[in-house]
Structures are given as C-alpha cells and as structure tokens.
Amino acid sequence: MVGRVPCWILSTSHIEWSSRGIGSQSGAFTLLAGMQPIAVALDHAYTTTAYTQALSDAYQRIDQPEQCQSAKIIQQLQDRSCSFFDLALQQTRANDAQLRQPVDPVWGERLEQLRKASLDDQLLLEDQQKILSLEQYLQAYFQPTD
Secondary structure, eight states: OOOOOTTOOEEOSSOEEOTTOTTHHHHHHHHHHHHHHHHHHHHHHTTOSHHHHHHHHHHHHHHOGGGSHHHHHHHHHHHHTOOHHHHHHHHHHHHHHHHTSOOOHHHHHHHHHHHHHHHHHHHHHHHHSOOOOHHHHHHHHHSOOO
C-alpha cells in the first residue's frame, strides 16, 4: 500500500492536472460537469434537488474558494496572528460562554415540553417491548429461521 505521493498526476480522458496546481480549477469544473448527468438522474430517482444542489455548491466553492470553511479559518488565523490551537481554544471558550447564557423562557418551556414528551414516548416504547433476559435474547438470536 502506498501513501500520498505529491508528484502523481490525476488523469482522465478529459483533463490532466498535477500537484503543482496547473489547471486545477478548470480540471475540477470538468470533473463536476461529468457528474451533472448522474446528479440529475439521482434527483429524478429520489424526487429531490439535493444532488444538483450539491454540485452547484461545489462549483461555487471552486469558483470562490475564499467562501470555503477552511479558507475562513485560515483568514481568522491570519487576522488574529495565532496558531490553530489558540483559535480552537478561543472558539471553544466563546461557545462555552454562549451555552452558559440563560435560556429564553419561552424557548425553555418548549424544550421542557419536548423533554417530557420524549420521556413519555420512551416509557411507552419500553412498556410495549417484550423484555428478555440475556439468555432468552441469545437463544432467540441464534435460533434458526425458516
């Protein structure tokens, strides 16, 4: 098994591009264009637009790489002149502070209703299920079926 080899060239019948980045944007667009008929077929088969939307999103990321999440993180690292670890720690602390804020009473009431309904549903489900001992479960599991 071979690991990453930076000098390898990705080749298809339509494009050739290397790790030097020569033609990588046009190569990526070519690959995506080849995926378009498949995305359309999948959208049709599953009555959705998720597959063509995913391709559209990929086109946008290639056309505007600064909009990718990784580019945004790199920009934050440069703006703050810090390491990735420091940025992650800052974000963790900001998230922690946000989560410690009091919950809006209306939202808190809704969450409490959902919690109670979930527990009620779980109890109902458990009451409806036949509870087996481990031995009974194993016997039923390994019993041959016709």
